[in-house]
Amino acid sequence: MNDRVIPWQPTVIAGPKQALLATPETAKLMLRKSKRPLFVVGPYAKNEPLMGLIKDIAEAWDLPIVTTADTFKSFNENGIESNYYGIVEITNLLKDPEWKGIRGEGPHDLVMFVGCIYYIASQGLSTLKHFAPHLKTLTICKYFHSNADASFPNMKDEEWENYLEKMSEK
Amino acid sequence: MTPNSTKPKEFKDDFWKAKDIKFSFGEIIEDNSPASEDKETFVGPTLKPSATDLRSWDMKLLERYPPFYAPFCDMCCLCTYGKCDLTGKKGACGIDIEAQQGRFALLTCCIGAAAHSAHSRHLLEYLIHKVGPDHPVDFGNNIDIEAPIIRTLIGKAPKTLGDIREAMSYMEEENLHLLSACHTGQEGNHLDFESKAFHAGLMDHIGMEIGDISQIAALNLPKGEPDTSLIELGIGSIDRDKPVILCIGHNVAPGSGIVDYLEDNDLEDDVEICGICCAAIDITRYSNRAKVVGPISKQLKFLRSGVADVVVVDEQCIRSDVLEEAQKTGTALIATTDKMCLGLPDRTNDEVDSILADILNKRIEGALILDPEKVGEVATKLSLSLSKSRKSIKTLPDMDEIQEEASKCTQCEWCVRVCPNNLPIMDAVSSAGKGDLDAVESLYNNDICYTCGRCEQECPEDIKIMDLMSKVGENNLKSQKFNIRAGRGPIQDVEVRRVGAPIVLGDIPGVIAFVGCTNYPNGGEEVAKMAEEFLKRNYIVVTSGCGAMSIGEYKDEEGKTLYEKYSGDFDARGLVNLGSCVSNSHISGVAIKIANIFAKKPLEGNFEVIADYILNRVGACGVAWGPYSQKAAAIAAGVNRWGIPVVLGPHGSKYRRLYLGRPDKEDVWNLNDMRTGKVIKGEPAPEHLLFAAENREEATVAIAKNCLRPTDTNKGRQIKLNHYIDLNKKYFGVIPEDVYKYIRTDKDIPITYKNDVKEILERNNWEPRELVMEPSILDFPEEE
Numbered sequence: 001m002n003d004r005v006i007p008w009q010p011t012v013i014a015g016p017k018q019a020l021l022a023t024p025e026t027a028k029l030m031l032r033k034s035k036r037p038l039f040v041v042g043p044y045a046k047n048e049p050l051m052g053l054i055k056d057i058a059e060a061w062d063l064p065i066v067t068t069a070d071t072f073k074s075f076n077e078n079g080i081e082s083n084y085y086g087i088v089e090i091t092n093l094l095k096d097p098e099w100k101g102i103r104g105e106g107p108h109d110l111v112m113f114v115g116c117i118y119y120i121a122s123q124g125l126s127t128l129k130h131f132a133p134h135l136k137t138l139t140i141c142k143y144f145h146s147n148a149d150a151s152f153p154n155m156k157d158e159e160w161e162n163y164l165e166k167m168s169e170k
Numbered sequence: 171m172t173p174n175s176t177k178p179k180e181f182k183d184d185f186w187k188a189k190d191i192k193f194s195f196g197e198i199i200e201d202n203s204p205a206s207e208d209k210e211t212f213v214g215p216t217l218k219p220s221a222t223d224l225r226s227w228d229m230k231l232l233e234r235y236p237p238f239y240a241p242f243c244d245m246c247c248l249c250t251y252g253k254c255d256l257t258g259k260k261g262a263c264g265i266d267i268e269a270q271q272g273r274f275a276l277l278t279c280c281i282g283a284a285a286h287s288a289h290s291r292h293l294l295e296y297l298i299h300k301v302g303p304d305h306p307v308d309f310g311n312n313i314d315i316e317a318p319i320i321r322t323l324i325g326k327a328p329k330t331l332g333d334i335r336e337a338m339s340y341m342e343e344e345n346l347h348l349l350s351a352c353h354t355g356q357e358g359n360h361l362d363f364e365s366k367a368f369h370a371g372l373m374d375h376i377g378m379e380i381g382d383i384s385q386i387a388a389l390n391l392p393k394g395e396p397d398t399s400l401i402e403l404g405i406g407s408i409d410r411d412k413p414v415i416l417c418i419g420h421n422v423a424p425g426s427g428i429v430d431y432l433e434d435n436d437l438e439d440d441v442e443i444c445g446i447c448c449a450a451i452d453i454t455r456y457s458n459r460a461k462v463v464g465p466i467s468k469q470l471k472f473l474r475s476g477v478a479d480v481v482v483v484d485e486q487c488i489r490s491d492v493l494e495e496a497q498k499t500g501t502a503l504i505a506t507t508d509k510m511c512l513g514l515p516d517r518t519n520d521e522v523d524s525i526l527a528d529i530l531n532k533r534i535e536g537a538l539i540l541d542p543e544k545v546g547e548v549a550t551k552l553s554l555s556l557s558k559s560r561k562s563i564k565t566l567p568d569m570d571e572i573q574e575e576a577s578k579c580t581q582c583e584w585c586v587r588v589c590p591n592n593l594p595i596m597d598a599v600s601s602a603g604k605g606d607l608d609a610v611e612s613l614y615n616n617d618i619c620y621t622c623g624r625c626e627q628e629c630p631e632d633i634k635i636m637d638l639m640s641k642v643g644e645n646n647l648k649s650q651k652f653n654i655r656a657g658r659g660p661i662q663d664v665e666v667r668r669v670g671a672p673i674v675l676g677d678i679p680g681v682i683a684f685v686g687c688t689n690y691p692n693g694g695e696e697v698a699k700m701a702e703e704f705l706k707r708n709y710i711v712v713t714s715g716c717g718a719m720s721i722g723e724y725k726d727e728e729g730k731t732l733y734e735k736y737s738g739d740f741d742a743r744g745l746v747n748l749g750s751c752v753s754n755s756h757i758s759g760v761a762i763k764i765a766n767i768f769a770k771k772p773l774e775g776n777f778e779v780i781a782d783y784i785l786n787r788v789g790a791c792g793v794a795w796g797p798y799s800q801k802a803a804a805i806a807a808g809v810n811r812w813g814i815p816v817v818l819g820p821h822g823s824k825y826r827r828l829y830l831g832r833p834d835k836e837d838v839w840n841l842n843d844m845r846t847g848k849v850i851k852g853e854p855a856p857e858h859l860l861f862a863a864e865n866r867e868e869a870t871v872a873i874a875k876n877c878l879r880p881t882d883t884n885k886g887r888q889i890k891l892n893h894y895i896d897l898n899k900k901y902f903g904v905i906p907e908d909v910y911k912y913i914r915t916d917k918d919i920p921i922t923y924k925n926d927v928k929e930i931l932e933r934n935n936w937e938p939r940e941l942v943m944e945p946s947i948l949d950f951p952e953e954e
Contacts, residue, residue: 015244070867
């Protein structure tokens with residue numbers, strides 16, 4: 001078994017439907033195809049270098065950012081615009097096909113996650129897998145998330161940062 | 171007429187013509203129990219309610235707070251049709267993923283309720299055996315309502331231990347129906363599963379109340395006194411030079427048997443009795459000489475240390491491999507309940523000397539003894555014998571050995587991957603292999619690693635990581651001494667009279683209950699820090715079980731625990747340790763008492779009115795920061811049904827179901843004003859009924875927000891919003907944009923933040939709205 005594409009916490013395996021392995025190229029393809037993507041960013045992204053990388057990706061793709069837990073404070077202090085929600089709150093909104101989205105322009109059709117606590121993100125991705133057929137989920141953490149539609153593999157920091165840098169090249 | 175009933179003509183048979191019939195009556199028992207109140211009592215519509223009797227209330231809650239599901243598993247694996255894949259499909263029995271999640275919520279709550287309730291039945295019958303069925307349930311002059319939950323659901327107060335059996339039987343019958351609904355081919359709607367899960371939660375609360383009032387009455391535990399003794403807490407407080415008996419679990423009966431035997435034989439000074447988990451808390455309510463090792467997170471650490479000569483286990487939250495762990499250090503083990511027999515021979519009816527001889531000579535691995543008095547004698551005698559021979563075993567391997575083993579680490583990282591919290595175990599072990607213990611120490615302190623032992627099971631090099639953790643703890647024994655206030659049990663009626671108004675009106679900004687287990691995302695200190703934050707802000711903080719112990723394991727910069735700094739009064743800035751898991755019933759109990767004592771709402775058969783009152787008026791919020799057990803899930807479902815919101819730690823998302831409000835859907839929050847008969851535009855207060863936060867900072871803000879209630883006065887709302895805004899500024903750096911939803915008139919605006927809030931009001935096109943006089947989510951009464 002390839003350790004890169006089994007869940008980081010191996011017992012997270014949920015059933016027959018597993019995420020596709022995403023590379024920066026396939027992730028960018030998903031963003032390109034999306035009409036109303038959303039970027040959800042968790043508390044592991046409060047510090048550099050992740051915060052700067054996220055800023056670059058969001059700017060390159062014009063992504064609205066939702067910060068979970070207390071991530072908003074660090075982003076706000078560093079001049080990065082975001083909206084704050086709890087991770088379960090934003091997941092709850094995303095599963096509603098009638099929710100008008102962060103910009104009020106209509107429901108999101110792709111949500112990209114990074115920096116949330118692994119197991120709570122995994123649970124949220126399971127919610128969206130089952131109850132939000134109208135949107136795709138993509139994770140660009142350094143951990144493989146089997147409950148997403150597509151996920152980066154398990155990686156070491158250096159490779160991961162390289163992946164994220166590629167994500168900001170449109 | 172039922173099939174077996176007697177028809178009138180059957181009285182005409184020969185029996186009635188018989189001669190010389192002798193009738194014999196048993197002993198006529200005079201009822202000397204405290205006189206019941208003879209006054210006529212209003213009785214509401216739901217005496218001994220079934221799940222469906224309260225279904226309409228549940229549906230109202232679920233409309234406001236629809237279930238949010240996060241399936242652990244895509245499949246159903248319960249019957250032989252399957253496994254069935256439920257991703258966008260139905261199972262072979264017809265169940266879909268929503269109903270399956272509802273079913274799991276119900277099943278989880280049934281397990282939790284059964285654990286408390288079976289424990290309570292066990293305890294009740296033992297105590298009746300010990301002190302008799304006529305033993306009074308009398309908590310003195312300060313508590314007239316000893317059993318608010320039983321009174322509301324059963325319609326009368328138990329005057330004696332024997333009276334409690336009626337509530338027990340009702341609850342057991344309900345639990346049976348609820349569990350049966352989980353069977354394949356029964357309930358099929360997720361909301362009905364949720365309604366039944368609420369009912370299981372309610373049954374859990376009645377079960378917990380039965381357990382605690384029984385033990386308070388029969389064992390003379392504290393009866394609501396705020397100033398109970400300070401108890402020694404922590405691994406460092408255990409005197410290792412004495413024979414040590416360790417009790418693990420939740421049932422006080424064997425522990426009380428040990429205390430009695432020690433006292434009867436003048437051995438209190440010679441033997442150390444201590445406990446882990448709720449058994450510890452309850453034994454210290456029985457005897458303040460007992461000590462608390464700590465919460466469940468201390469279990470493997472303390473077992474591995476080998477300090478205990480005898481381990482006595484009862485039920486719930488005990489490691490299933492406790493016998494194997496005890497054997498590693500030559501510790502004797504006694505199992506004491508039918509819930510956990512561990513494969514041991516039943517020696518209940520054997521002579522004490524024979525049991526001792528067989529254990530000491532290792533003819534048996536331990537014994538199952540179902541008689542608490544006999545447990546007391548056997549455990550004591552075993553500890554006295556074993557402590558002499560075990561002196562050499564009471565130490566872990568020396569540091570050189572530990573370091574040598576740690577140096578085998580190949581840095582495969584699987585310890586990190588299987589750790590529930592992805593803790594940096596690998597770095598800590600490999601550093602220890604080089605002689606640097608700082609990283610291990612930082613994981614040990616504050617239970618950041620709660621020693622579940624998964625890393626050790628996974629390690630391909632068989633490094634004894636838990637031994638390493640215990641050894642590091644041994645190095646810092648002196649610092650592992652704390653104090654915890656003994657559990658006081660219920661809140662006194664007089665206290666409810668004093669604080670009822672300030673709580674309902676909002677002058678006291680909230681009552682926050684830190685309960686539950688130790689599956690913390692980042693150590694136990696976070697619970698204490700949250701408690702401290704709210705204590706400083708004049709909230710009432712109540713706590714129980716492992717949460718109470720975690721709060722006790724924290725010292726401030728002056729070296730004091732919060733129990734030493736704050737009083738045990740149920741009042742603003744009070745830190746109230748209620749007791750063990752079963753004492754959680756006093757949390758819903760005090761909310762019920764506020765409705766009854768302060769607002770004069772009759773309790774008997776009046777569940778919906780009481781719960782509606784609590785939901786709209788009592789600014790209480792439960793917090794289970796480290797929930798792991800099914801019992802915690804049942805407790806939460808119970809308080810939710812009573813109208814109290816609960817904030818969980820991130821691991822709580824693994825319960826698969828939360829109840830989330832939608833602040834953006836305004837109509838959901840409308841309130842019926844029972845005084846004016848008008849429908850009034852409401853507010854998301856409380857915003858969520860069951861919510862999981864990702865970290866402490868998010869949780870702290872959510873807790874403050876979930877103490878808001880529609881009935882707050884302008885002054886009370888200002889106070890509550892002031893704390894909400896303050897905390898939001900502290901942890902998010904800004905004034906919360908949604909504050910406009912909670913401003914009803916200008917008078918609600920906190921003075922400190924007036925200008926900033928006004929800007930937010932303008933930005934959101936705010937307009938003042940009518941205040942609701944008597945808020946309710948119940949229907950208006952039908953006109954006759």
